[in-house]
Amino acid sequence: MKRILLILVLLCTTYVQSQDKTFEKEVKKISLEIEKITKQEKDSLKKKVKAINKRLSKGEITEEKAKQLKKEVAELHASNIENRVGKEELKLQQLVQDKTNGKIASDEAYFNDYMFNFQILDRGIGILDPSAGERRRKRNRKRNKRTTSQIVLAMGLSNVIENHNIGSINDSEYKFWQSHFYEIGFSLKTRLSKKASKTYFKYGLSFLWNNLRADNNQVHEVNGNQTNLVTFPQRLTESRLRHVQMNFPMHLEFDFSKNKKYDDGFVKDRTNKGIRLGVGGFFGFKLGTRQYLEYENSNGIEIEEVQKDPFNMNTLNYGLSGYLSYKWYGLYVKYDLNPLFKNSNTRNLSLGVRLDLN
Numbered sequence: 001m002k003r004i005l006l007i008l009v010l011l012c013t014t015y016v017q018s019q020d021k022t023f024e025k026e027v028k029k030i031s032l033e034i035e036k037i038t039k040q041e042k043d044s045l046k047k048k049v050k051a052i053n054k055r056l057s058k059g060e061i062t063e064e065k066a067k068q069l070k071k072e073v074a075e076l077h078a079s080n081i082e083n084r085v086g087k088e089e090l091k092l093q094q095l096v097q098d099k100t101n102g103k104i105a106s107d108e109a110y111f112n113d114y115m116f117n118f119q120i121l122d123r124g125i126g127i128l129d130p131s132a133g134e135r136r137r138k139r140n141r142k143r144n145k146r147t148t149s150q151i152v153l154a155m156g157l158s159n160v161i162e163n164h165n166i167g168s169i170n171d172s173e174y175k176f177w178q179s180h181f182y183e184i185g186f187s188l189k190t191r192l193s194k195k196a197s198k199t200y201f202k203y204g205l206s207f208l209w210n211n212l213r214a215d216n217n218q219v220h221e222v223n224g225n226q227t228n229l230v231t232f233p234q235r236l237t238e239s240r241l242r243h244v245q246m247n248f249p250m251h252l253e254f255d256f257s258k259n260k261k262y263d264d265g266f267v268k269d270r271t272n273k274g275i276r277l278g279v280g281g282f283f284g285f286k287l288g289t290r291q292y293l294e295y296e297n298s299n300g301i302e303i304e305e306v307q308k309d310p311f312n313m314n315t316l317n318y319g320l321s322g323y324l325s326y327k328w329y330g331l332y333v334k335y336d337l338n339p340l341f342k343n344s345n346t347r348n349l350s351l352g353v354r355l356d357l358n
Contacts, residue, residue: 023099030088030095037084045077147190148271148358150204154183154332156352158210163345173229175213181334181350182209189253189271196267200253202278207246210348214239220291220311227312227341238294244287245317251280272358276325282334283318312342319347323354330354 049070056066158181162168185206192199217236218229257273291307319336332354340346
């Protein structure tokens, strides 16, 4: 009876071991062994080279002799790796043959989904899955978004010209360096082609604060359907006309950033990494206009006055704009095509810096 029980135990153990021994596990075992062999031989080579260098530094051997010894030990360990790894490669070939003959089990759910081949690498066996490249390309395409988003910040100088004459800015009745604009917005940048290219359509939404400071102690005065600059009776310390507007900018952007190319030939966009040129325009409408005045009255009291009025400004606004940038910062210019005020030929011109933050 004891003998029968012993035989049954041995049979069960053998069966369990055979079930545990699968094609994938054996491949992994061989791979780890090759990695171990490679590491052992490389570590041994490093120690010997270090010892040779030590002898050279002590003057025990010449430099020529040291080179010869290093060459010999390098050839020795290269041969060791080749021989030892060769034995493991034979095991692998036999394993593949056993798998083909049905002598070894496999994780069928995994094995049937893929066809494998094998390659002896510098640090082990690579199981090459032909579909892995396709999955990698799909991941790359997923990362290679056709549309990206940015936060746009801009600021600079703002002034006016008359009758589209840029030279008239020299006769402007607004202070040149004290008149400013500030803009903040959100933009989307869409590649025009499916494949990586240099051409994009950039569009979005922005809010603009435009501040025009009148010169020569003048203020804006509404006279019917006209708005004029007139001299104020008290000495002004501040005379600023501010209007806020919401714009919808649209630009054709040429992004000359160098794209990334993968080994399989797939090219991925790399935007905002080089020189960018944007040409286009905008349209929008004004949200509100105020005039800020600061002065001393006849009693010496400091007055801060805020006047809320449309000041005959055109509600709708449109114009041309462009930028020349490197990476995320650049120069920005904007010109209104329609007049700033109704019944006038005064148009707003802005020049400043622009930041496009991914």
